[in-house]
Amino acid sequence: DVKVTQSSRYLVKRTGEKVFLECVQDMDHENMFWYRQDPGLGLRLIYFSYDVKMKEKGDIPEGYSVSREKKERFSLILESASTNQTSMYLCASSLGGAGDTEAFFGQGTRLTVV
């Protein structure tokens, strides 16, 4: 089974802190994604990556950056956390290529910024 693992289930950070959310997948997937999910807004794509050291902005990249130094790991960085970044963060991966778009999700990180 594909396993996508996020480093923390729950996280509380202070405003202005630099926050790192880590995600690791064990199935050699090409694609990795970071979403945030808020009530009534659904899943919103922050950043995604098709390959090592490659990144693309999603729909809401402002206030975030990412890093993909190794194929299996995709990190989301909040440069200076703000209270409006309190949310559920979900990492996902997919194999990549035509017909291989099924996404597998990590367990989520519920981030609270105080």
Added chain:
Amino acid sequence: RKEVEQDPGPFNVPEGATVAFNCTYSNSASQSFFWYRQDCRKEPKLLMSVYSSGNEDGRFTAQLNRASQYISLLIRDSKLSDSATYLCAVNPPTYGNNRLAFGKGNQVVVIP
């Protein structure tokens, strides 16, 4: 225009009843259709893929209607454990081969 639209509900369903809901997509050339299930405060998990010929898994049936650009999910003999949010996902050609567009989900509440 959004790639994928779902009626959020909630859909209140008596235990044992049948419930069905649709998900419309805007790009007629979309490929790869999925239904995901998401329990409260958990991650989405794949429920089933949706093929052109439809797909059935036990009490769950998914269908694709390309002419009207929607996919559907039907749950028969609803159980209390079916209470969840059901997200549809579509791969529109504008997203390339790798990215899915997700709906906001249909919330299903099965009532004893």
